[in-house]
Amino acid sequence: MTITQTDPVNAGQTFRDTAPVLRVENLTRIFGPGCPDCVARTGPEAETNTCPTCGSVVACADVSFELRPGRTIGIVGESGSGKTTALRCLYGDLAPTSGRAYLSVYRDGERDIFEADPQDRRRIRNFHLGMVYQNPSQGLNLLISSGGNVAERLLAAEWRKVAAIRDRAAGLLGRMEIPVSRMDEIPANFSGGMQQRVQVAKALANGPVVVLLDEMTSGLDVSVQAGVLDLMQDIQRQEQVAMVVVSHDLGVVRLLCERTLVMKNGRVVEAGVTDQILEDPHHPYTQLLVSSVNM
Amino acid sequence: MKKTLLEVRDLSKHFTLHILHDKHVVGFDDVSFDVPEGAFIGIAGASGSGKSSLLKCLYRTYLVDGGSLNFTTAGGATVDLVTISDDDVLDLRDSELGYVSQFLRPTPRVPAIDLAARPLTRRGVPAAEAREQVEEYFRRLKLPEDLWDGYPILFSGGEQQRVNLARALASLPRLMLLDEPTSALDASLQREVVSLLAEARDRGTTMVGVMHDTALLHQLADEVLTMQHGRIIDRARPALATTA
Numbered sequence A: 001m002t003i004t005q006t007d008p009v010n011a012g013q014t015f016r017d018t019a020p021v022l023r024v025e026n027l028t029r030i031f032g033p034g035c036p037d038c039v040a041r042t043g044p045e046a047e048t049n050t051c052p053t054c055g056s057v058v059a060c061a062d063v064s065f066e067l068r069p070g071r072t073i074g075i076v077g078e079s080g081s082g083k084t085t086a087l088r089c090l091y092g093d094l095a096p097t098s099g100r101a102y103l104s105v106y107r108d109g110e111r112d113i114f115e116a117d118p119q120d121r122r123r124i125r126n127f128h129l130g131m132v133y134q135n136p137s138q139g140l141n142l143l144i145s146s147g148g149n150v151a152e153r154l155l156a157a158e159w160r161k162v163a164a165i166r167d168r169a170a171g172l173l174g175r176m177e178i179p180v181s182r183m184d185e186i187p188a189n190f191s192g193g194m195q196q197r198v199q200v201a202k203a204l205a206n207g208p209v210v211v212l213l214d215e216m217t218s219g220l221d222v223s224v225q226a227g228v229l230d231l232m233q234d235i236q237r238q239e240q241v242a243m244v245v246v247s248h249d250l251g252v253v254r255l256l257c258e259r260t261l262v263m264k265n266g267r268v269v270e271a272g273v274t275d276q277i278l279e280d281p282h283h284p285y286t287q288l289l290v291s292s293v294n295m
Numbered sequence B: 001m002k003k004t005l006l007e008v009r010d011l012s013k014h015f016t017l018h019i020l021h022d023k024h025v026v027g028f029d030d031v032s033f034d035v036p037e038g039a040f041i042g043i044a045g046a047s048g049s050g051k052s053s054l055l056k057c058l059y060r061t062y063l064v065d066g067g068s069l070n071f072t073t074a075g076g077a078t079v080d081l082v083t084i085s086d087d088d089v090l091d092l093r094d095s096e097l098g099y100v101s102q103f104l105r106p107t108p109r110v111p112a113i114d115l116a117a118r119p120l121t122r123r124g125v126p127a128a129e130a131r132e133q134v135e136e137y138f139r140r141l142k143l144p145e146d147l148w149d150g151y152p153i154l155f156s157g158g159e160q161q162r163v164n165l166a167r168a169l170a171s172l173p174r175l176m177l178l179d180e181p182t183s184a185l186d187a188s189l190q191r192e193v194v195s196l197l198a199e200a201r202d203r204g205t206t207m208v209g210v211m212h213d214t215a216l217l218h219q220l221a222d223e224v225l226t227m228q229h230g231r232i233i234d235r236a237r238p239a240l241a242t243t244a
């Protein structure tokens, strides 16, 4: 038997599109009055995110990373390390204290989205980003139908044709394995796993360049988690959407993320290709994290 | 004179285990060798001598502490695998670098055939075509057909190893890194793997392979490097005639 393979050795382009869809520089968010010492006196060395001078909480500081089209980056770290804060600043739920972020689809990636006027900021959020919250009640209106939840998002992105909206909603919910027969039902009646799947459908509705996902499987039973993660992998294979996946679960990150940032006390202590973070962690905190789970 | 695909220079790798009171472990030191295009470089040595660590450093699964890894891409550009960005490493893995690990770590709930076809589909090969190519390797490696749609997490070590090999061979990377690719296979399957690897090399894949079976290694390799305590202590060129 011989192999009838054509010669794929010369696989064409070695490096894909190297321009990032998202670039984040020194993202910092401080809760409280703030003082000149805040950043210097907090972080992993100080082993706290609370400024001893003024008592402010430095939720995240100097978070920087780039994300290329279609890639997924994970953010892991202990509770309170600033993962959610960073994500919510990017989505526009929170204003950062300082730092910059650039999206390829906003003014050719040359203008800081944090500096955008409120109208542009809303447009960026409605047209180019998607968000999945840990708690479905934050991301969904549990009292309008699941189809209505997706439609709401499409209307925000200025879809106008009712038939098109209905088709898109049905298509996305179907892909997330929500039966068409339940499209008109309110998510309040759904299980946690179903609610998260409706959130994903909603987050993908407007064809975003980046979807931000915060602990999307944390509240779910292990077997339900598995189903949601399988669906997320399908989405990754089929869509060219980049993702930022926040999770305290290294298993989730191993499954979904090609690169990983590790956060502690509001700082990124280590960043790398995910298998490197798992097999050759350098920072003491990452070593502790990796050694304490059995993967 | 063949072009050099990868130049390994003064590579060293140490580990500091902070959780064990900053215990220091030497992976390997001052490793240098050339990987000419189309060659099979074998790496031999006792358990713990640094072979797998070396391969993992070539793939960025481990970060090196010193040295350089100049790699010539298909387009003719030279990049240092030590210093290029994580994103560039990921692109290179998708396009030109393959790695057959000692142990498969299968993604849960992905059928064997899809798992093995993934590097191809990621490069844009249509799913049906990718599956066909993988099937040829599954057949050659005598993986029972009723396992093709099974979940490798439930497979035996030898079955997993064959899925792993089929995955790498089907995608035919320019540089393939192999860590004990036959350790769980019986003698007849080992022979089949040797001929598959020889065929892959004939089609243009360059390989660096770790095998503790020196007889197999000498059948395949153009040069065999022997490691001991993290250093190369011997370089041998098996008879060139065996490459046929």
Ligand SMILES: Nc1ncnc2c1ncn2[C@@H]1O[C@H](COP(=O)(O)OP(=O)(O)OP(=O)(O)O)[C@@H](O)[C@H]1O
Binding pocket: A031, A049, A057, A058, A059, A060, A077, A078, A079, A080, A081, A082, A083, A084, A085, A086, A248
């Ligand atoms: N609105 C707020 N006001 C004051 N402090 C806040 C506020 N939101 C977050 N923090 C603080 O900022 C820090 C980072 O919180 P954040 O929610 O970003 O952490 P996280 O990494 O997402 O944690 P978890 O894994 O528990 O979700 C915490 O100390 C938190 O108490």
Ligand SMILES: [Mg+2]
Binding pocket: A083, A084, A085, A214, A215
């Ligand atoms: Mg959080």
Ligand SMILES: [Zn+2]
Binding pocket: A034, A035, A036, A037, A038, A039, A051, A052, A053, A054, A055, A056
């Ligand atoms: Zn302060």
